[in-house]
Amino acid sequence: MNGVEPSDGASTMRLRFNGRTEVADVGMTRLCG
Numbered sequence: 001m002n003g004v005e006p007s008d009g010a011s012t013m014r015l016r017f018n019g020r021t022e023v024a025d026v027g028m029t030r031l032c033g
Helices: 009-018 021-032
Strands: none
Touching: none
16 A cells, blocks of 8 residues: 555545445545545
């Protein structure tokens, strides 16, 4: 797990790894802007 996130896809991967809804919300917020 590097501190660099190449794309929003990383958020989805992190979501599956952590399996937490909070991470999903953060990812969607970034996608929505």
